[in-house]
Amino acid sequence: MLPGESADLHIYEERYKQLLKDILKGDRQFGIVLASPLNTRNLGSLVEIIDVTKRYPGGEADIIVKCKELFYLKKFISSYDADSLYPGGLVEELLFDDYLCPKALLFEFEQYKEIRDEQYFFVDTITLHQLALKLPMSEAEKIEYVKCSTFESRVSYLRSFIKYLKLIEIQEKNTYHSIYLN
Structure with a gap:
């Protein structure tokens, strides 16, 4: 998950029911590491x-979480402490600064929305990360975005990604139009 991104989770495993119970007593924060071969750098969120939307009789729960920041998992610990069923780890914060989005990139995004026949209200104060959250990025694409180490490389990545999305939208419209005419 990228900073600012939200997700709905269903907590059903015993270890995570215990984690939920423990963290609701404290600061309500925990880490999630993407378990995927794509995540070669052990990135986590x-x-x-934000909310516990439903509790079930067996201790299961539906929750809404929001990403606050990113980290690297330096060491995985299979049990957080002697009494816990859930894992833990040693982490290092990933400094992932956010800056205002350049107007040229917002213009590219606005063109993409026009192709999709969606309205987007041009806002000068949107940040680069906020723009990234508005794009339909896969896990692999989010990882590539996070790997960009400079502001310029992030802008370049998002510009290329938006151009790619625009091409796909145009191709889909052309295909639909060709099929419709038949």
């Missing part, structure tokens, strides 16, 4: 529980 520090998330905060």
Whole structure:
């Protein structure tokens, strides 16, 4: 998850039911690491529980979490402490600064929305990360975005990604139009 991104989670495993119980007593934050071969750098998201939307009789729960920041998992620990069923780890904060989005990139995004026949209200104060959250990025694409180490490389990545999305939208419209005419 990228900073500012929210997700709905269903907590059903015993270890995570115990984690939920423990963190609701404290600061309501925990880490999620993407378990995927794509995540070669062990990137993770520090998330905060925004809401517990439903509790079930067996201790299961539906929750909403929001990513606060990113980290690297330096060491995985299979049990957080002697009494816990859930894992833990040693982490290092990933400094992932956010800056205002350049107007040229916002213009590219606005063109993409026009192709999709969606309205986007041009806002000068949107940040680069906020723009990234508005794009339909896969896990792999989010990882590539996070790997960009400079502001310029992030802008370049998002510009290329938006151009790619625009091409796909145009191709889909052309295909639909060709099929419709038949």
